[in-house]
């Protein structure tokens with residue numbers, strides 16, 4: 530008998546949510562995370578309707594709603610003029626909660642469902658499909674076995690590499706800088722400045738804060754004065770950054786794994802697909818996929834045969850759609866002038882007109898993904 534029904538490698542938001550969904554179904558699950566403790570980096574903030582549904586299924590929607598703020602909508606601006614303005618319906622509602630808080634709520638939920646399921650400081654160095662089970666080797670030299678192993682080990686997935694699964698690049702690359710700062714104005718709208726000199730986005734955060742993101746092709750906006758100056762030159766807004774605040778520069782890239790399964794080993798989340806943070810979709814896509822995977826695993830544990838067509842195909846379709854959308858958002862934010870800028874503003878304006886507004890809001894909020 531294997532040590533566990535399912536072993537999940539990686540306690541990011543996707544591995545944790547999948548563990549909750551499985552534990553809720555009575556599946557014996559172990560999560561192995563190489564970090565010694567929580568990841569406090571500031572990454573995902575946007576929880577779209579598919580993500581809300583996943584959190585609901587995991588039984589933590591009330592906790593998330595209590596901490597998150599609900600985004601009312603957003604405005605796209607160029608040169609001081611609002612090109613398009615959207616307000617979200619209840620069904621389109623996007624919740625905003627920093628990822629480290631969402632992760633913490635998922636960890637709490639998992640420990641209530643299955644105490645001791647999460648193992649920090651456990652770096653998996655190798656997985657081996659032995660036919661009837663999969664063995665996992667740890668840096669410490671220990672070994673465990675599980676009926677199925679789920680690689681939720683992120684964009685740089687060592688398991689994906691070990692299995693020799695191709696990591697195919699998709700269009701949509703760029704560099705950005707971001708910073709989360711106190712915000713005196715209690716504003717619940719996102720603002721996207723698609724300016725001739727490049728993109729500036731800002732989003733409200735809980736606890737009176739706001740996230741600012743600026744395109745940074747030269748990777749030079751990593752100090753406060755340069756960041757503030759870029760925001761002022763592009764938008765006319767004078768940003769105040771508290772002493773000691775340093776923007777974080779990050780790369781946006783898009784990739785898809787050529788396949789998501791190898792025998793009893795399955796890729797999920799960023800290990801399976803990398804989606805540009807512009808548009809805020811990666812975590813939500815991973816959660817929606819985790820829901821499909823949990824259902825497939827539950828069915829398989831009964832029969833011993835892992836049938837993943839209901840996981841793999843819809844996930845790849847959803848990822849393709851999300852990557853196309855992110856590419857579009859990134860294109861709309863590139864520096865532009867003259868007829869290109871004019872044409873782009875016409876397209877954005879059209880997306881905000883009455884006949885298209887609802888569909889545009891559905892697209893932005895990942896409805897149906």
Ligand SMILES: Cc1cc2nc3c(=O)[nH]c(=O)nc-3n(C[C@H](O)[C@H](O)[C@H](O)COP(=O)(O)OP(=O)(O)OC[C@H]3O[C@@H](n4cnc5c(N)ncnc54)[C@H](O)[C@@H]3O)c2cc1C
Pocket residue numbers: 538539540541542543544545561562563564568571572573574575576628651652653654681682683684686687707779797798799800806808809810811812813814815
């Ligand atoms: C700036 C930024 C903003 C973003 N904003 C949004 C947003 O608003 N909305 C959204 O949906 N998405 C957003 N994303 C994307 C989102 O952060 C990712 O899609 C999400 O973190 C993926 O979760 P994951 O669990 O698949 O992987 P990860 O969060 O990368 O977790 C993987 C885990 O696996 C562990 N691990 C790796 N290798 C091993 C090993 N060998 N053994 C054990 N453990 C291992 C890692 O330590 C890590 O904890 C954003 C990303 C960035 C960078």
